[in-house]
Amino acid sequence: MFSQFKDWYDNRHDYARRWKERTGGKVMGCFCSYAPEEILVAANWLPARILGSHEPQDVAEKHIFGMFCPFCRDVLAQGLKGRYEYLDGILLTQSCIHLRQSYMSWKLHVPVPFQHHIYMPMKVQTKHATPYHRSELIKFKEALQEFDGVELTDDDLDRGIAVVNENRELMRMVYDFRKDDNPHLTGLEAMYMTVSSTWVDKEEHSAEIKKVLKQLPDRELDHDTGARLMMIGSENDDIPFVEMAEKVGATFVLDDHCTGSRYFWNSVEPQKDRMTAIADRYVKRPPCPAKDWEARHRFTHILDLAHEWNVEGAVIIQQKFCDPHETDMVPLRKFLDENSIPNLMLEFDATNPLGPFRIRVEAFLEMIGSEDLF
Numbered sequence: 092m093f094s095q096f097k098d099w100y101d102n103r104h105d106y107a108r109r110w111k112e113r114t115g116g117k118v119m120g121c122f123c124s125y126a127p128e129e130i131l132v133a134a135n136w137l138p139a140r141i142l143g144s145h146e147p148q149d150v151a152e153k154h155i156f157g158m159f160c161p162f163c164r165d166v167l168a169q170g171l172k173g174r175y176e177y178l179d180g181i182l183l184t185q186s187c188i189h190l191r192q193s194y195m196s197w198k199l200h201v202p203v204p205f206q207h208h209i210y211m212p213m214k215v216q217t218k219h220a221t222p223y224h225r226s227e228l229i230k231f232k233e234a235l236q237e238f239d240g241v242e243l244t245d246d247d248l249d250r251g252i253a254v255v256n257e258n259r260e261l262m263r264m265v266y267d268f269r270k271d272d273n274p275h276l277t278g279l280e281a282m283y284m285t286v287s288s289t290w291v292d293k294e295e296h297s298a299e300i301k302k303v304l305k306q307l308p309d310r311e312l313d314h315d316t317g318a319r320l321m322m323i324g325s326e327n328d329d330i331p332f333v334e335m336a337e338k339v340g341a342t343f344v345l346d347d348h349c350t351g352s353r354y355f356w357n358s359v360e361p362q363k364d365r366m367t368a369i370a371d372r373y374v375k376r377p378p379c380p381a382k383d384w385e386a387r388h389r390f391t392h393i394l395d396l397a398h399e400w401n402v403e404g405a406v407i408i409q410q411k412f413c414d415p416h417e418t419d420m421v422p423l424r425k426f427l428d429e430n431s432i433p434n435l436m437l438e439f440d441a442t443n444p445l446g447p448f449r450i451r452v453e454a455f456l457e458m459i460g461s462e463d464l465f
Contacts, residue, residue, distance in 0.1 A: 092306050093280045095299050099287040100330070107139055108177050110292060117179035117239075120203070122166065122194050124289070124349040125184035125211055125376075127228055129359060129369050132293060133243050133251030134235050140289035140350070141166050141175060142328055145442055148172070154196040160410040161441040162326050163189040170201040180205030180238075182231075184373075185213065187381050187415055205238050207231055215374045215382045225370040232366070248365040258293045259355040261300040266352065268307045269344045270400050273316055275307045278343025279333045286328045286350050312342075318459050321397055322346040323423070324408035325379075325416045327439065335445050336406070340456050345400040347393050348408070353377045380415035387419075390426045397432055404459045405434040406452070433459050 099106055107118050119131050120141045128138040143165025151168040169175055181203050183194040191208075198206050209227045212220045236242055265284060268275040284303075288296050317340040322333075327348050337343065346352055357376050362368035383389045397405070405427055409416045420436065427434045435455040437448060 092303055093283055096283040096287045099291050100283050103290055104174060110137055111177060118177060120175055120178040120181045122183040122190050123186040124354045125186060125373055126182050127369055129251040129255050130232055132254050133247040137292060143441060144169060155192050158412050159189040159192060160413045162410045163193040165441045167193040167196050170197045178203055182207050184209040185211045207234050213382055215378060216386060220374045221371045224374055225366050228366050228370050245365055252359045254293045256358040258288060258297045259358050261297050262355045264304060273311060274342055274344050275310045277337055279337055282333055317341045318456050319344045319401055319403045321402040321405045322408060323393060323405050324348050325410045325413050326350050327408050329443060331445060332443055335449055336452050339449060339453050345396055345402060349379055380419040394430055405432055407434055407436045408439050411438050411440050
């Protein structure tokens with residue numbers, strides 16, 4: 092029942108090329124999960140998240156600092172290697188300086204007809220964030236209109252909002268099936284669904300989710316749940332790691348990262364001014380650490396999720412050299428400790444040492460099991 096999502100994950104580039112041939116539409120490569128997909132869908136563009144390949148590469152170092160995170164370097168490498176040659180545009184919504192450099196280097200060295208940088212405010216905890224972000228989204232909409240030679244109406248925006256909102260709400264329904272004592276799907280299966288949703292046509296993806304939702308109520312996993320884990324951290328679509336961890340006595344029942352629940356968690360709330368409504372959604376979505384200041388609101392969000400999904404332990408993943416998450420790591424672990432949530436921190440690279448990671452995960456699961464005895 093999850094084979095279509097896996098196929099989309101394994102063949103993302105083939106999917107985008109076929110989509111262009113089938114629809115005659117354009118594809119926008121999005122560098123960040125803060126990309127306003129509602130506007131893109133309204134304009135009949137396919138939002139496609141640019142991800143790395145998890146393969147060693149040696150082409151990006153001439154263009155980007157070697158101590159920038161491996162994800163940003165891998166993303167740039169994919170462009171330099173020509174793997175996204177089908178893109179009609181690239182879009183960055185300001186998130187971190189590492190990803191910004193990937194975008195700037197891509198602009199300089201990878202020919203793409205349309206490029207745009209949305210200067211989203213980093214401090215979303217201010218009353219000025221939504222109106223400022225609205226002004227930036229209007230500039231983006233106007234740039235798209237000029238490029239395409241069409242005008243986006245309120246009806247177009249309503250359609251874009253409705254299509255993207257439906258996909259988010261369906262994903263929330265899928266995640267609810269992970270709350271049960273015996274979850275109806277594994278973390279690996281959920282990852283195939285969430286990551287594929289970042290580049291598959293939202294209506295097509297939603298139609299496939301609806302098929303899965305019909306079968307999930309009666310579905311039982313063919314193995315014990317084991318320890319109920321939550322994954323927290325920076326971008327992660329590392330399938331081999333999740334697969335390994337779920338083979339040694341655990342099930343990931345929840346996540347909080349930008350290719351997981353943070354991507355789809357909240358929807359656009361209707362307002363008379365559509366651009367304000369869209370801007371408000373991204374300002375108020377569960378934030379990444381780069382935007383979570385001065386107060387750390389995401390910590391209480393993580394704790395609420397952990398309690399609602401009955402999490403027994405958290406695996407905190409951090410892309411090597413990721414400045415926002417490195418800043419967050421110490422207070423986050425302290426917060427989890429204070430709230431009696433055991434946690435394990437792992438530093439991710441473009442490729443990960445599954446052998447050593449397996450030993451650390453097994454030791455962590457033994458610790459959780461030992462604590463349950465007292």
